Amino acid sequence: MAALGAGLLATGLASPAGATDDDGASTTVEPFGTTPEGTSVERWTLANGEMTVRVLTYGGVIQTLEVPDADGEVGNVVLGFPDLAGYVSDDDPYFGALIGRYGNRIAGGRFTLDGTTYQLPLNDGPNTLHGGPQGFDDQVWQATPVGDDDVAALRLELVSPDGDQGFPGTLTTTVTYSLDADSRLSIHYAATTDAPTVVNLTNHTYWNLAGEGSGDVYDQTLQIHAGAYTPVDETLIPTGEIAPVAGTPFxxxxPTAVGARIREDDQQLLYGQGYDHNWVLDRTDDGAREGSDSEDALEEAAVVHDPGSGRTLTISTTEPGLQFYSGNFLDGTLVGTGGHVYRQSDAVVLETQHFPDSPNHPDFPSTVLRPGEVYDSTTVFALAH
Structure with missing residues (x-):
């Protein structure tokens, strides 16, 4: 898509409006431009305690997340664009976006459900990636502030009609971003359908705890609580194997430096040009969404630490899988919020999820959602320094 032209509001040009309570939790809103189709986009700012998060109604994007380092210096730790033009461009690598209807890849863009085969549009070579070429990341969501005296919160809503990107059923989705005084950003996903379908929602934030635009993350350490992962073929589709990580770069x-083994001669790393794989999380339950309270099922999945800034990110989730993507396809052609060019491995993406291509692997945890059921998933990002 073309740039939006002179009428586009760049970051910080509009005066925010909204509600702030006496305890410091605030949820404010400002205009953030207009899509090529003429739809107005808003930017909401959630602030509480030490952290500030800016969320766009376009794609539910986390545009910036500002938090102090060990010396008290506040910095943005996520990658993004300074204006709407970057996000509506075909070159956007899903910076900070909500992903749906189906996060990750579906082989051949095809799956069979209850005897009917559905064909999705292909947008990743021979496969469908992140819900198709017009997924949830390309939609304008309806926003409602839902915070209280202690928590700044925003609820986003989207109705995806039957047949959207080839998926069956009308899917009604709500995603709630909540920021508490302990520097925890929670994302709660809920969805219902009027016909059997498949659903796998996630968020695609790119993290660099040293600061956006500061260079590669090879020296930052990552710990993933997973003894197995799902190997892939040359198109990054899982083979169906659940393989142990022991003795491998996975x-x-x-805690291990992100770059410690990323250049090893390993066929899986060659396929992904680095890490772009799903880890099978070690859970004390089954990651059940069926009949369970998502808050009760939260378990720690991963920890990232930057020794330079002292910042630590801890991720907890109700999901059974975690996709670790090491920013392999950032190639120096995109300029971010801080005016810096993004290059390979300038961030890590950690997508809590069900496994890729699950509709075509009966042995993987099911992503089927039926009428009368509620898709219920929660992920919490806790930052400390």
Whole structure:
């Protein structure tokens, strides 16, 4: 898509409006331009305590997330664009976006449900990626502030009609971003359908705890609580195997520098040009969404630490899987919020999810959602320094 032209509001040009309570939690809103189709986009700012998060109604994007380092210096730790033009461009690599209807890849863009085969549009070589070429990341969501005296919160809503990107059923989705005084950003996903369908929602934030635009993350350490992962073929579709991480570059059971083994001669790393794989999380339950309270099922999944800034990110989730993507396809052609060019491995993406291509792997945890059921998933990002 073309740039939006002179009428586009760049970051910080509009005066925010909204509600702020006496305890410091605030949820404010400002205009953030207009899509090529003429739809107005808003930017909401959630602030509480030490952290500030800016969320766009376009794609539910987390545009910036500002938090102090060990010396008290506040910095933005996520990658993004300074204006709407970057997000509506075909070059946007899903910076900070909500992903749906189906996060990650579906082989051949095809799956069979209850005897009917559905064909989705292909947008990743021979496969469908992140819900198709016009997924949830390309939609304008309806926003409602829902915070209280202690928590700044925003609810986003989207109705995806039957047949949208080839998926069956009308899917009604709400995603709530909540920021508490302990520097925890929670994302709660809920969805219902009027016909059987498949659903796998996630968020695609790119993290660099040293600061957006500061360079590669090779020295930052990552720990993933997973003894197994799902190997892929040359198109990054899972083979169906659940493979142990022991003795491989995929063993992050102990904190390990992101770049420690990323250049090893390993066929899986060659396929992904780095890490772009799903880890099977070690859970004490089954990651059940069926009949369970998502808050009760939260378990720690991963920890990222930057030794330079002292910042630590801890991710907890109700989901059974975690996709670790090491920013392999950032190639120096995109300029971010801070005016810096983004290059390979300038961030890590950690997508809590059900497994890729699950509709075509009966042994994987099911992503089927039926009428009368509620898709219920929660992920919490806790930052400390």
């Amino acid at each position: 063993d992050f059971r102990e």
